[in-house]
Every structure is written in structure tokens, then in C-alpha cells.
Amino acid sequence: YILGKMLETIPAPRPEIKEHAPRIITVKIPVDKIGALIGPGGKNIRALQEETGTKIDIEEDGTVYIASTDSAGAKIAQERIESLGENAVVGNIYTGKVVRIESFGAFVEILP
Template identity: 35%
Template sequence: MEVPKEKIGQIIGPGGTIIREIIERSGAEIEVKDSRIVFHSKDKEATEKAYQMVSLIVNGPCEGRTYIGRVKRLLPFGAIVEIAPGVDGMVHISQLDHKRVKRVEEIVKIGDEVAVKVIGFDDEGRPLLSRKALLKK
């Protein structure tokens, strides 16, 4: 995979934290050579998962796409969900469920894996996420 040189640092992360997390979560080995990322794994699914995570870091999330993320933080007004290592978005409390949610903890807890859809971006370009958009009414 060809990657712009200025994005390599984002993929590696401080002290290699991001790339180690991608390797751990995907099960694939990753090699960085100049502006190329090479994925190694006997398991095609692991390679694809690593590729998707790196692609998300390089290109950013796409509006309308669905991602599986991990709840990182709970706030009185919503949850911060990491959709790829180093890529976080906000699920507002109103976007957690179709019914009224009084407390975020009623629906999600820190560490939960949750399917979310990108429904837009805030003024700083961070993804706005919805769990509700993926639920049946």
C-alpha cells in the first residue's frame, strides 16, 4: 500500500503505539518501507483488517460508512468511540438508541465494541457517529 510520507508518522504513532495496536487487533504483521506499507499474514482476514485500519488512518472516515469501534470514554452527553487506532468520533446521547436515553451507561460501557455509522463531521473535522442509524425501529 502506497502512503503519503507525511502520514507515516500517524500510522506508527508516538513510540510505535498505533502500529503496535493495529498489529495486535488485526493479527497481521506490518512492515513500513519508505512510503510503502506491507502487510503479512497467513490469514487473509487479518491482512484485510490491518489494511482497513491503515486506510482509515490515511484517508479518514467516510460519511455514510459503518465501522466497528471501541468505546473509549463516556461523557454525560455521549460516548467517544475509537473506530481505528488514533481515529475517534463522538456518538451523541441522542444517537445511541431510538428510545430516550437518560444515561449513556444504559447503552454502552467503556471497552464495548459497537457498530456506528458516520453521519457527519464537527467543525474541527472529527466524525459524528450514530448507533441509532443502524438499529431497526
């Protein structure tokens, strides 16, 4: 009966959930990168949560849960977390952030 009423209202599930609907994204990172994600005293994870408006939980096996009501924030958090497993490769092009300028050059953050 309930399924029949639901099908009268909407014949098939929507292909995408609404922009501000709650969602949880699951990401797997190498166990040795958990410390880098958390940072000293939790600094990195708190900054990422604040910047993206997400709630991030990390399991001991490297499973990371990103909870958010904002799809854009969730996607940014997911991309940042997934980039932890990357290593810079000679010849690849990266977008970076200049974090400090010295007389001999600049320090650019390309991967977290």
C-alpha cells in the same frame, strides 16, 4: 521438463491462494500519515500487528508491507491502514467504537 510435470499435476494456477498460505500485501499511504500509523513509541503499529497477527513494515515513501499467513487478519490490517488516508465527510455513515462516555456525550472513534 519441470513445467511439463507441473502442468500434469495442475493445469492452471488456482484463482485464490489457500487461506493460510503466506502472503504480502502492499499498501501506499500518504507520507504525512506514517507517524499516525506508527503511533507514539510504536504503540499503534504494535497493537495492529498483535490484533491482526500480521508483520507490518513501513518504508519512508509511504509504502506499507503487510505480511501474514491469515487472509482475514491481513485484510483487516489493510483496511485499517487504508483508512488512515480518509477524512470524515459530513453525511456519510460510519461504524464507530465508543471509547469514552462523559456527562455531555460520548467520544466515538470512527477513523484511526
